[in-house]
Amino acid sequence: YLFSIFDRRAGLPAVKVATYRADIDAWLSQSVHRLEDSQRLLGRLLHASPVVLDAPRHLTRLIGFVNIAVRSNAHPRAQRHGSAALDKDIEWWREHLCGEEVWRSISQYAPKDINLFVDASSDWGVGIWWDGHSASYRLHPDWRSRGDGRDIQFAEALAIEVGLLHVLSTGFRSAALVVYTDNTGVQFGVPRGRMRNAAATSVIDRIHALQVDRDVVIHTRRVASADNPADGPSRGIRKEPGLPTIVLPALVAAEFLPHWQSPAGRR
DSSP: OEEEEETTTTEEEEEHHHHHHOOOOOOHSSSSSHHHHHHHHHHHHHHHHHGSOGGGGGGGHHHHHHHHHTTTTOOOOOOOOOOOHHHHHHHHHHHHHHOOEEEEEEEOOOOOEEEEEEEOOOTTTEEEETTTTTEEEOOTGGGGGSSOOHHHHHHHHHHHHEEEEEEEETTTTTTTEEEEEEEEEHHHHHHOOSSSHHHHHHHHHHHHHHHHTEEEEEEEEEEEEEEETTHHHHTTTTOSSSSSOOOOOOHTTTTTEEEEETTTTOO
């Protein structure tokens, strides 16, 4: 690795970037892959991951591909087909291991508790409670049937995304923040970068993109459902003062009914 203590940055030398990029190009030029080649590529991407922002969630499919081959006692030169999703991850690496040296800031942000709580109700929608202010968003009644096996974890992940969007709308950036949720799956799924539910993983992908864009790190923490102040807003019940209305990205707004932010005091 390369280090710049003054700038608080770590990097990957140009010669390694070129070598890793050549392996990536070789992978993408083929539809089948040998175990030994897959293991070599995985080792190199693992080595690069500390200096590539948001890298871990783009390694899980390659790790799974290698693990399946190893568990099946495949010969090192036996060839296996990958998948479109795996190739998409490798293409992501190609985009991020470009140019010459690759650098990343190694500045550490202490988690900041801003009293941000989120929740979701399968019967109503999403609720946000931020430092005494709340907002409610009404999901479409047929939200579960809109594809990708949507379940409550999708709605809980969506709550984190909407809560984060509220915070970022105030100019918050270059920091680490704590978000409280009462859903254990989402608590661990967000930092891991994916969940078993495909719809929830799509939301987590957007959350991670926001973190990269704003240089923000989310620390999810568990709160008991009975102690979650976002429970009421997630059922359409909220009191003044309300959070300021924000313009949601189109993909997020499409999940909610028109005029989705409920009036204060709805019961």
